[in-house]
Amino acid sequence: MNLGPVLRFLGRLLVLLSIAEAVPAVCCLIYGEHADAGAFLLTSGLTLLSGLILIRFGRKGEGLYRREGILIVVGGWVLASAFGALPYILTGTLNSPIDALFESASGFTTTGASVLTDIEATGYGVRFWRSFTQWLGGMGIIVLFVALLPEIVPGARFLFKMEVPGPTAETLHPRVRDTAIVLWRIYLLFTVVQTVLLMVVGMGLYDALTHTFSTLSTGGFSPRNASLAAFGPGPQFVVIVFMLLSGVNFSLFYLVWQGRKDVLRRDAELRLYLTLVGAATAAILVDLGLHGGGAGSIGQRLLDVLFQVVSIMTTTGFATADFDLWPPLSGGILVALMFVGGCAGSTAGSMKVARMLMGLKFALREVRTVFAPNVVRGIKIGNGIVPESVVSSVAGFFILYLSIWGVGTLLLTFGGHDLVTAATACIATLGNVGPGLAQVGPTQNFAQFTGAQKLLMVALMWLGRLEVYAIAAVLTFRFWRR
Numbered sequence: 001m002n003l004g005p006v007l008r009f010l011g012r013l014l015v016l017l018s019i020a021e022a023v024p025a026v027c028c029l030i031y032g033e034h035a036d037a038g039a040f041l042l043t044s045g046l047t048l049l050s051g052l053i054l055i056r057f058g059r060k061g062e063g064l065y066r067r068e069g070i071l072i073v074v075g076g077w078v079l080a081s082a083f084g085a086l087p088y089i090l091t092g093t094l095n096s097p098i099d100a101l102f103e104s105a106s107g108f109t110t111t112g113a114s115v116l117t118d119i120e121a122t123g124y125g126v127r128f129w130r131s132f133t134q135w136l137g138g139m140g141i142i143v144l145f146v147a148l149l150p151e152i153v154p155g156a157r158f159l160f161k162m163e164v165p166g167p168t169a170e171t172l173h174p175r176v177r178d179t180a181i182v183l184w185r186i187y188l189l190f191t192v193v194q195t196v197l198l199m200v201v202g203m204g205l206y207d208a209l210t211h212t213f214s215t216l217s218t219g220g221f222s223p224r225n226a227s228l229a230a231f232g233p234g235p236q237f238v239v240i241v242f243m244l245l246s247g248v249n250f251s252l253f254y255l256v257w258q259g260r261k262d263v264l265r266r267d268a269e270l271r272l273y274l275t276l277v278g279a280a281t282a283a284i285l286v287d288l289g290l291h292g293g294g295a296g297s298i299g300q301r302l303l304d305v306l307f308q309v310v311s312i313m314t315t316t317g318f319a320t321a322d323f324d325l326w327p328p329l330s331g332g333i334l335v336a337l338m339f340v341g342g343c344a345g346s347t348a349g350s351m352k353v354a355r356m357l358m359g360l361k362f363a364l365r366e367v368r369t370v371f372a373p374n375v376v377r378g379i380k381i382g383n384g385i386v387p388e389s390v391v392s393s394v395a396g397f398f399i400l401y402l403s404i405w406g407v408g409t410l411l412l413t414f415g416g417h418d419l420v421t422a423a424t425a426c427i428a429t430l431g432n433v434g435p436g437l438a439q440v441g442p443t444q445n446f447a448q449f450t451g452a453q454k455l456l457m458v459a460l461m462w463l464g465r466l467e468v469y470a471i472a473a474v475l476t477f478r479f480w481r482r
Helices: 001-031 034-057 066-084 086-090 096-110 124-139 141-148 150-162 175-199 205-216 233-246 250-256 262-265 268-291 298-313 328-340 353-370 388-413 418-428 451-463 469-474
Strands: 379-381 384-386
Touching: 001 034, 001 066, 001 086, 001 124, 034 066, 034 086, 034 124, 066 086, 066 096, 066 124, 066 451, 086 096, 086 124, 096 124, 096 451, 124 175, 124 205, 150 388, 175 205, 175 233, 175 250, 205 233, 233 298, 250 262, 250 469, 262 388, 268 298, 268 328, 268 353, 298 328, 328 418, 353 379, 384 388, 388 418, 388 451, 418 451, 451 469
Parallel strands: none
Antiparallel strands: 379 384
């Protein structure tokens, strides 16, 4: 393995991160938080110095192959989480390095789980940083890296494939760097549009920008203790729309921009995604009507249910109602949606609608082979046949993902937590969702867990964000053999 280029690329990634860490200092100065501004500038300096050291020890001219690409992607997320934790410590927001790492990893992986018990007691700069880390992690720090560095081209395609969530990674241009630029342009456009719309419906610039960061990344961090419940129906409706958009494959937006409006109608994954949102909303509304739950008028109840369904389905994690108090069926539906997630190629986490669709068709094909074993049928999604290599990859992903969830749930019960808390905390972190049920419900937080359990959940966040395979590969002995 050529560690030289790995160190060099990771060093340049830290240089890029150091620039991002200096941005909240401006926010601190605007709100008169001079000590916190100094903490962010110190963090930026330490990250920059570390990046330059890695670049110095990295070597030019060596090949970037599959193993090096995997190590860059995994190392990039780990380093971003580690150096992103420094502001929480240096500002005095969190005294425990484990808590700081948890909050940072939750931000960059767009999980949205938090150990902060009083968010509004923290400084404006720190709350801005929380949301900003989610915005950076939403489209992907490695995708941004690929977009900004033209000389990474030899290994760009593999890095892009490892970074973009989903069973396949579509490239919109022959050059992967051009694809990364297109995706970030769409992401930036949505950021501007949502921020403006939130300000139009009554939010101030600070709240509008931070909530936009957390919406488009499907992250869910809010600078308010009450999350979006602190605002009226107008801002909530805007957030619903952009959560839905963020859960859609971003390549579809580019194709629509190019005039191919038929792709929305013909995309099987998009149809299933919207169908699940509609069906879950209708089922929960009926359940609340029959067994009680929810509050306010019918219109308010519809808004609350739709908001929670979209937030959970897209793994955003915002909350405007305490769905932990809803009837068991409603809670069960939301937990099921935690396993599904958004579309492939979106900023959403979890297993993805595309994999669910492939898995269902694969299961039906196996059922048919019971009575027709000699008939060979391919799995068709849309107008194309899915390669058997992709089908095998999806099957392996299901096995690994559910096995990790099962083991993680058992490990979290060791601290005395009930099964519902442990199971939903595990899928909330592995699926990058944020809230769960019981002791990790939408009005609770993750501060109650032990240090070891928090480190376990940090690992689950990384596994979920990198979709299991990359980190699992790094942990195998054969990966490090020559």
